[in-house]
Amino acid sequence: MRRDGASTKVMAAGTAVKPMTAGAGEEIAAQEFARIVESHRPQIFRFLLASLRDVDLAETLTQECFLKAHRSWKHFRGESSAMTWLMRIAINLQKDHWRNRRMQFWRHTRSNAVDADDAGEWLPSGERTVEQQLLAREQVAQVWKAVEGLSERQRTVFLLRYVEERELSEIAQATGLSEGTVKAHLSRALGRVRAELRGTR
Amino acid sequence: MNFENKWAGEIDDPVLAEALQHFKASVDAWSEAAYSQPQTVLRTALHSWRRAVGWALGCVLAAGSLAGGVYEHHHRQELARIAAMQAAQKALQARLEAEQSAAASAVTQDQDLLATVDSDVSREVPAAMEPLAQLMDEDGAR
Numbered sequence: 001m002r003r004d005g006a007s008t009k010v011m012a013a014g015t016a017v018k019p020m021t022a023g024a025g026e027e028i029a030a031q032e033f034a035r036i037v038e039s040h041r042p043q044i045f046r047f048l049l050a051s052l053r054d055v056d057l058a059e060t061l062t063q064e065c066f067l068k069a070h071r072s073w074k075h076f077r078g079e080s081s082a083m084t085w086l087m088r089i090a091i092n093l094q095k096d097h098w099r100n101r102r103m104q105f106w107r108h109t110r111s112n113a114v115d116a117d118d119a120g121e122w123l124p125s126g127e128r129t130v131e132q133q134l135l136a137r138e139q140v141a142q143v144w145k146a147v148e149g150l151s152e153r154q155r156t157v158f159l160l161r162y163v164e165e166r167e168l169s170e171i172a173q174a175t176g177l178s179e180g181t182v183k184a185h186l187s188r189a190l191g192r193v194r195a196e197l198r199g200t201r
Numbered sequence: 202m203n204f205e206n207k208w209a210g211e212i213d214d215p216v217l218a219e220a221l222q223h224f225k226a227s228v229d230a231w232s233e234a235a236y237s238q239p240q241t242v243l244r245t246a247l248h249s250w251r252r253a254v255g256w257a258l259g260c261v262l263a264a265g266s267l268a269g270g271v272y273e274h275h276h277r278q279e280l281a282r283i284a285a286m287q288a289a290q291k292a293l294q295a296r297l298e299a300e301q302s303a304a305a306s307a308v309t310q311d312q313d314l315l316a317t318v319d320s321d322v323s324r325e326v327p328a329a330m331e332p333l334a335q336l337m338d339e340d341g342a343r
Contacts (some may be wrong), residue, residue: 046232056233102296122231139220140227162221163228194217 001195031072036082037066043083043164044090050159051094061097065090080173087166087174091156132147146196150189157182158189 044065049058068089069076076085123137145153156175160166172179213220 040234042232045236046228049232049235050228058235122227122234124226124230136223140223143220143224163225165225190212190217193220194214197216197220 029073033070036069036086039068040086041082044086047087047159047164048094050089050163051155052097057097061090061093064093068093084170084173087160087164087170088176091174094156095152122167140198142196143193145192146189147191150192153177154185154189154192157185158193161186 032124041062045058045062048061048065049055052058054062068135069086074081078090121137123133128136147158150158153175157171157177160174161168161173166174168179168182170181171177175182177185213222
Protein backbone atom coordinates (compact mmCIF):
# COMPACT_ATOMS: atom_id res chain seq x y z
CA MET A 1 0.00 0.00 0.00
CA ARG A 2 1.30 3.47 -0.84
CA ARG A 3 0.07 6.83 0.26
CA ASP A 4 1.06 10.17 -1.27
CA GLY A 5 0.17 12.73 1.34
CA ALA A 6 -2.47 12.76 3.99
CA SER A 7 -5.49 13.09 1.71
CA THR A 8 -4.49 10.74 -1.11
CA LYS A 9 -6.79 7.76 -1.58
CA VAL A 10 -5.16 4.45 -2.26
CA MET A 11 -7.29 2.55 -4.73
CA ALA A 12 -5.47 -0.73 -4.94
CA ALA A 13 -2.04 -2.12 -4.39
CA GLY A 14 0.36 0.05 -6.33
CA THR A 15 -2.17 2.64 -7.57
CA ALA A 16 -2.84 5.94 -5.89
CA VAL A 17 -5.31 8.64 -6.78
CA LYS A 18 -4.81 12.35 -6.29
CA PRO A 19 -7.08 13.91 -3.68
CA MET A 20 -10.35 15.44 -4.76
CA THR A 21 -10.35 19.17 -4.36
CA ALA A 22 -13.52 21.09 -3.74
CA GLY A 23 -13.37 22.54 -7.26
CA ALA A 24 -12.86 19.16 -8.93
CA GLY A 25 -16.50 18.53 -8.38
CA GLU A 26 -18.57 15.48 -8.12
CA GLU A 27 -17.80 14.36 -11.63
CA ILE A 28 -14.23 13.46 -10.75
CA ALA A 29 -15.42 11.64 -7.66
CA ALA A 30 -17.92 9.73 -9.78
CA GLN A 31 -15.24 8.80 -12.31
CA GLU A 32 -12.92 7.74 -9.56
CA PHE A 33 -15.59 5.59 -8.00
CA ALA A 34 -16.51 4.12 -11.39
CA ARG A 35 -12.91 3.00 -11.79
CA ILE A 36 -13.05 1.40 -8.34
CA VAL A 37 -16.23 -0.46 -9.27
CA GLU A 38 -14.80 -1.62 -12.58
CA SER A 39 -11.57 -2.91 -11.10
CA HIS A 40 -12.84 -4.48 -7.88
CA ARG A 41 -16.34 -5.68 -8.63
CA PRO A 42 -15.31 -9.11 -9.95
CA GLN A 43 -13.23 -9.85 -6.84
CA ILE A 44 -15.97 -8.78 -4.45
CA PHE A 45 -18.47 -10.86 -6.40
CA ARG A 46 -16.13 -13.86 -6.36
CA PHE A 47 -15.56 -13.59 -2.62
CA LEU A 48 -19.30 -13.34 -1.92
CA LEU A 49 -20.04 -16.17 -4.33
CA ALA A 50 -17.52 -18.44 -2.61
CA SER A 51 -18.87 -17.45 0.81
CA LEU A 52 -22.55 -17.88 -0.01
CA ARG A 53 -22.50 -20.31 -2.98
CA ASP A 54 -25.55 -18.45 -4.30
CA VAL A 55 -25.12 -16.53 -7.54
CA ASP A 56 -28.20 -14.31 -7.16
CA LEU A 57 -27.44 -13.49 -3.56
CA ALA A 58 -23.78 -12.81 -4.34
CA GLU A 59 -24.88 -10.43 -7.09
CA THR A 60 -27.35 -8.67 -4.79
CA LEU A 61 -24.82 -8.27 -1.98
CA THR A 62 -22.18 -7.07 -4.46
CA GLN A 63 -24.57 -4.36 -5.59
CA GLU A 64 -25.32 -3.48 -1.98
CA CYS A 65 -21.63 -3.39 -1.21
CA PHE A 66 -20.92 -0.84 -3.93
CA LEU A 67 -24.00 1.14 -3.01
CA LYS A 68 -22.75 1.42 0.56
CA ALA A 69 -19.25 2.19 -0.66
CA HIS A 70 -20.62 4.95 -2.90
CA ARG A 71 -22.53 6.48 -0.01
CA SER A 72 -19.49 6.53 2.25
CA TRP A 73 -16.90 7.20 -0.46
CA LYS A 74 -16.48 10.76 0.82
CA HIS A 75 -15.48 9.42 4.21
CA PHE A 76 -12.94 6.93 2.87
CA ARG A 77 -9.63 8.29 4.10
CA GLY A 78 -7.37 5.81 2.37
CA GLU A 79 -6.03 4.26 5.52
CA SER A 80 -6.21 0.91 3.77
CA SER A 81 -6.43 -0.03 0.11
CA ALA A 82 -9.81 0.41 -1.56
CA MET A 83 -9.96 -3.33 -2.04
CA THR A 84 -9.52 -3.97 1.69
CA TRP A 85 -12.11 -1.32 2.49
CA LEU A 86 -14.59 -2.85 0.02
CA MET A 87 -13.86 -6.31 1.33
CA ARG A 88 -14.65 -5.12 4.83
CA ILE A 89 -18.03 -3.80 3.66
CA ALA A 90 -18.69 -7.09 1.88
CA ILE A 91 -17.80 -9.11 5.00
CA ASN A 92 -20.16 -6.99 7.11
CA LEU A 93 -22.97 -7.42 4.57
CA GLN A 94 -22.38 -11.14 4.57
CA LYS A 95 -22.46 -11.20 8.39
CA ASP A 96 -25.75 -9.28 8.35
CA HIS A 97 -27.11 -11.76 5.86
CA TRP A 98 -26.24 -14.77 8.03
CA ARG A 99 -27.61 -13.04 11.10
CA ASN A 100 -30.90 -12.31 9.33
CA ARG A 101 -31.12 -15.89 8.15
CA ARG A 102 -30.61 -17.15 11.65
CA MET A 103 -33.31 -14.79 12.91
CA GLN A 104 -35.69 -15.75 10.14
CA PHE A 105 -35.12 -19.46 10.29
CA TRP A 106 -37.85 -20.34 7.82
CA ARG A 107 -35.76 -18.78 5.06
CA HIS A 108 -33.53 -21.82 5.30
CA THR A 109 -36.14 -23.68 3.35
CA ARG A 110 -35.95 -21.19 0.51
CA SER A 111 -32.29 -20.98 -0.34
CA ASN A 112 -30.69 -20.99 -3.80
CA ALA A 113 -27.30 -22.00 -2.47
CA VAL A 114 -25.52 -24.54 -4.66
CA ASP A 115 -24.47 -27.86 -3.12
CA ALA A 116 -20.78 -28.39 -2.41
CA ASP A 117 -20.73 -31.17 -5.00
CA ASP A 118 -22.26 -28.94 -7.67
CA ALA A 119 -19.91 -26.08 -6.83
CA GLY A 120 -17.01 -28.49 -7.34
CA GLU A 121 -18.12 -29.13 -10.91
CA TRP A 122 -16.60 -25.84 -12.02
CA LEU A 123 -13.07 -26.43 -13.14
CA PRO A 124 -11.11 -25.10 -16.09
CA SER A 125 -10.34 -28.01 -18.40
CA GLY A 126 -6.76 -26.87 -19.16
CA GLU A 127 -4.49 -29.47 -20.71
CA ARG A 128 -5.20 -32.23 -18.25
CA THR A 129 -6.24 -35.77 -18.83
CA VAL A 130 -9.70 -36.98 -17.91
CA GLU A 131 -8.27 -38.83 -14.94
CA GLN A 132 -6.50 -35.71 -13.67
CA GLN A 133 -9.66 -33.71 -14.12
CA LEU A 134 -11.64 -36.24 -12.12
CA LEU A 135 -9.06 -36.18 -9.36
CA ALA A 136 -9.06 -32.38 -9.32
CA ARG A 137 -12.85 -32.32 -9.20
CA GLU A 138 -12.84 -34.72 -6.28
CA GLN A 139 -10.30 -32.58 -4.44
CA VAL A 140 -12.35 -29.45 -5.06
CA ALA A 141 -15.48 -31.17 -3.74
CA GLN A 142 -13.57 -32.22 -0.63
CA VAL A 143 -12.31 -28.69 -0.03
CA TRP A 144 -15.86 -27.36 -0.40
CA LYS A 145 -17.04 -29.95 2.08
CA ALA A 146 -14.39 -28.86 4.57
CA VAL A 147 -15.20 -25.17 3.96
CA GLU A 148 -18.84 -25.94 4.64
CA GLY A 149 -17.90 -27.18 8.10
CA LEU A 150 -15.85 -24.11 9.01
CA SER A 151 -17.12 -21.35 11.26
CA GLU A 152 -18.15 -18.12 9.55
CA ARG A 153 -14.94 -16.38 10.58
CA GLN A 154 -12.68 -19.29 9.62
CA ARG A 155 -14.39 -19.52 6.26
CA THR A 156 -13.98 -15.81 5.59
CA VAL A 157 -10.30 -15.88 6.50
CA PHE A 158 -9.71 -19.06 4.49
CA LEU A 159 -11.40 -17.69 1.38
CA LEU A 160 -9.61 -14.35 1.62
CA ARG A 161 -6.28 -16.15 1.83
CA TYR A 162 -6.63 -19.03 -0.62
CA VAL A 163 -9.15 -17.70 -3.13
CA GLU A 164 -8.56 -13.96 -3.02
CA GLU A 165 -4.86 -14.45 -2.20
CA ARG A 166 -4.80 -11.54 0.23
CA GLU A 167 -1.89 -10.90 2.55
CA LEU A 168 -2.35 -11.65 6.24
CA SER A 169 -2.18 -7.95 7.09
CA GLU A 170 -4.93 -7.18 4.56
CA ILE A 171 -7.09 -9.99 5.93
CA ALA A 172 -6.56 -8.63 9.43
CA GLN A 173 -7.63 -5.16 8.29
CA ALA A 174 -10.65 -6.44 6.37
CA THR A 175 -11.90 -8.64 9.17
CA GLY A 176 -10.90 -6.40 12.07
CA LEU A 177 -8.90 -9.23 13.64
CA SER A 178 -5.29 -9.27 14.69
CA GLU A 179 -2.78 -11.04 12.45
CA GLY A 180 -2.24 -13.64 15.15
CA THR A 181 -5.94 -14.46 15.21
CA VAL A 182 -6.01 -14.62 11.42
CA LYS A 183 -3.13 -17.11 11.49
CA ALA A 184 -4.90 -19.20 14.11
CA HIS A 185 -8.09 -19.28 12.06
CA LEU A 186 -6.14 -20.20 8.93
CA SER A 187 -4.33 -22.95 10.73
CA ARG A 188 -7.60 -24.49 11.97
CA ALA A 189 -9.19 -24.15 8.56
CA LEU A 190 -6.23 -25.81 6.86
CA GLY A 191 -6.28 -28.59 9.42
CA ARG A 192 -9.88 -29.25 8.55
CA VAL A 193 -9.20 -29.26 4.81
CA ARG A 194 -6.22 -31.56 5.32
CA ALA A 195 -8.30 -33.97 7.38
CA GLU A 196 -11.00 -34.00 4.72
CA LEU A 197 -8.46 -34.73 2.01
CA ARG A 198 -6.84 -37.50 4.06
CA GLY A 199 -10.18 -39.13 4.42
CA THR A 200 -10.38 -39.57 0.69
CA ARG A 201 -6.79 -40.53 -0.01
CA MET B 202 0.56 -33.11 -13.32
CA ASN B 203 2.36 -29.80 -13.80
CA PHE B 204 1.95 -28.15 -10.49
CA GLU B 205 3.66 -25.27 -8.77
CA ASN B 206 3.10 -24.74 -5.09
CA LYS B 207 1.99 -21.11 -4.70
CA TRP B 208 2.08 -21.32 -0.95
CA ALA B 209 5.40 -23.15 -0.75
CA GLY B 210 6.54 -21.35 2.37
CA GLU B 211 3.20 -21.70 4.06
CA ILE B 212 2.00 -25.17 3.12
CA ASP B 213 4.46 -28.02 3.03
CA ASP B 214 1.90 -30.66 2.07
CA PRO B 215 1.94 -30.84 -1.77
CA VAL B 216 -1.47 -32.56 -1.96
CA LEU B 217 -3.07 -29.88 0.17
CA ALA B 218 -1.43 -27.13 -1.86
CA GLU B 219 -2.58 -28.79 -5.07
CA ALA B 220 -6.13 -29.14 -3.76
CA LEU B 221 -6.16 -25.47 -2.76
CA GLN B 222 -5.00 -24.44 -6.22
CA HIS B 223 -7.73 -26.53 -7.83
CA PHE B 224 -10.20 -25.01 -5.43
CA LYS B 225 -9.17 -21.48 -6.37
CA ALA B 226 -9.28 -22.35 -10.08
CA SER B 227 -12.75 -23.80 -9.60
CA VAL B 228 -14.06 -20.72 -7.77
CA ASP B 229 -12.48 -18.46 -10.41
CA ALA B 230 -14.11 -20.42 -13.23
CA TRP B 231 -17.49 -20.41 -11.55
CA SER B 232 -17.27 -16.73 -10.66
CA GLU B 233 -16.21 -15.74 -14.17
CA ALA B 234 -19.03 -17.75 -15.72
CA ALA B 235 -21.60 -16.27 -13.34
CA TYR B 236 -20.19 -12.75 -13.61
CA SER B 237 -20.19 -12.73 -17.39
CA GLN B 238 -23.86 -13.62 -17.58
CA PRO B 239 -25.35 -10.47 -19.12
CA GLN B 240 -28.73 -10.39 -17.47
CA THR B 241 -27.84 -11.00 -13.88
CA VAL B 242 -29.79 -8.00 -12.65
CA LEU B 243 -32.74 -8.88 -14.83
CA ARG B 244 -32.50 -12.47 -13.65
CA THR B 245 -32.49 -11.30 -10.04
CA ALA B 246 -35.49 -9.07 -10.67
CA LEU B 247 -37.25 -11.89 -12.48
CA HIS B 248 -36.36 -14.23 -9.70
CA SER B 249 -37.76 -11.79 -7.10
CA TRP B 250 -40.87 -11.31 -9.21
CA ARG B 251 -41.34 -15.07 -9.52
CA ARG B 252 -40.81 -15.48 -5.84
CA ALA B 253 -43.40 -12.78 -5.09
CA VAL B 254 -45.91 -14.37 -7.45
CA GLY B 255 -45.19 -17.77 -5.93
CA TRP B 256 -45.77 -16.43 -2.46
CA ALA B 257 -48.96 -14.64 -3.52
CA LEU B 258 -50.34 -17.77 -5.20
CA GLY B 259 -49.35 -19.85 -2.22
CA CYS B 260 -51.11 -17.44 0.13
CA VAL B 261 -54.24 -17.40 -2.03
CA LEU B 262 -54.24 -21.19 -2.18
CA ALA B 263 -53.71 -21.52 1.56
CA ALA B 264 -56.42 -18.94 2.30
CA GLY B 265 -58.78 -20.67 -0.15
CA SER B 266 -58.15 -24.07 1.42
CA LEU B 267 -58.67 -22.63 4.89
CA ALA B 268 -61.84 -20.81 3.89
CA GLY B 269 -63.13 -23.95 2.12
CA GLY B 270 -62.41 -26.04 5.18
CA VAL B 271 -64.08 -23.56 7.49
CA TYR B 272 -67.10 -23.28 5.18
CA GLU B 273 -67.39 -27.05 4.90
CA HIS B 274 -67.16 -27.44 8.65
CA HIS B 275 -69.76 -24.73 9.19
CA HIS B 276 -72.02 -26.24 6.54
CA ARG B 277 -71.82 -29.68 8.13
CA GLN B 278 -72.54 -28.22 11.55
CA GLU B 279 -75.57 -26.41 10.13
CA LEU B 280 -76.87 -29.61 8.49
CA ALA B 281 -76.35 -31.54 11.71
CA ARG B 282 -78.21 -28.84 13.66
CA ILE B 283 -81.14 -28.92 11.22
CA ALA B 284 -81.25 -32.72 11.32
CA ALA B 285 -81.19 -32.67 15.12
CA MET B 286 -83.99 -30.11 15.20
CA GLN B 287 -86.07 -32.15 12.79
CA ALA B 288 -85.53 -35.32 14.83
CA ALA B 289 -86.46 -33.47 18.02
CA GLN B 290 -89.58 -32.11 16.38
CA LYS B 291 -90.56 -35.56 15.13
CA ALA B 292 -89.96 -37.05 18.57
CA LEU B 293 -92.04 -34.30 20.18
CA GLN B 294 -94.84 -34.80 17.69
CA ALA B 295 -94.82 -38.55 18.22
CA ARG B 296 -94.90 -38.07 21.96
CA LEU B 297 -97.80 -35.60 21.69
CA GLU B 298 -99.69 -37.95 19.44
CA ALA B 299 -99.10 -40.82 21.85
CA GLU B 300 -100.24 -38.69 24.76
CA GLN B 301 -103.30 -37.54 22.86
CA SER B 302 -104.24 -41.04 21.86
CA ALA B 303 -103.61 -42.26 25.38
CA ALA B 304 -105.77 -39.47 26.78
CA ALA B 305 -108.51 -40.15 24.25
CA SER B 306 -108.54 -43.84 25.01
CA ALA B 307 -108.63 -43.08 28.75
CA VAL B 308 -111.64 -40.78 28.27
CA THR B 309 -113.43 -43.43 26.21
CA GLN B 310 -112.68 -46.04 28.79
CA ASP B 311 -114.01 -43.79 31.58
CA GLN B 312 -117.13 -42.98 29.61
CA ASP B 313 -117.72 -46.65 28.85
CA LEU B 314 -117.23 -47.51 32.49
CA LEU B 315 -119.63 -44.80 33.63
CA ALA B 316 -122.19 -45.87 31.07
CA THR B 317 -121.88 -49.43 32.22
CA VAL B 318 -122.23 -48.41 35.84
CA ASP B 319 -125.21 -46.20 35.06
CA SER B 320 -126.98 -48.90 33.17
CA ASP B 321 -126.18 -51.41 35.85
CA VAL B 322 -127.41 -49.08 38.59
CA SER B 323 -130.58 -48.25 36.68
CA ARG B 324 -131.34 -51.86 36.09
CA GLU B 325 -130.60 -53.17 39.57
CA VAL B 326 -131.59 -51.58 42.83
CA PRO B 327 -129.99 -53.29 45.70
CA ALA B 328 -132.37 -54.99 48.10
CA ALA B 329 -131.02 -52.95 50.95
CA MET B 330 -132.09 -49.73 49.18
CA GLU B 331 -135.71 -50.91 48.55
CA PRO B 332 -137.32 -49.31 51.73
CA LEU B 333 -135.60 -46.03 50.97
CA ALA B 334 -136.87 -46.07 47.44
CA GLN B 335 -140.40 -46.67 48.67
CA LEU B 336 -140.14 -43.78 51.18
CA MET B 337 -139.06 -41.46 48.41
CA ASP B 338 -142.09 -42.50 46.35
CA GLU B 339 -144.43 -41.83 49.28
CA ASP B 340 -142.93 -38.39 49.96
CA GLY B 341 -143.34 -37.55 46.35
CA ALA B 342 -147.03 -38.59 46.43
CA ARG B 343 -147.61 -36.39 49.44
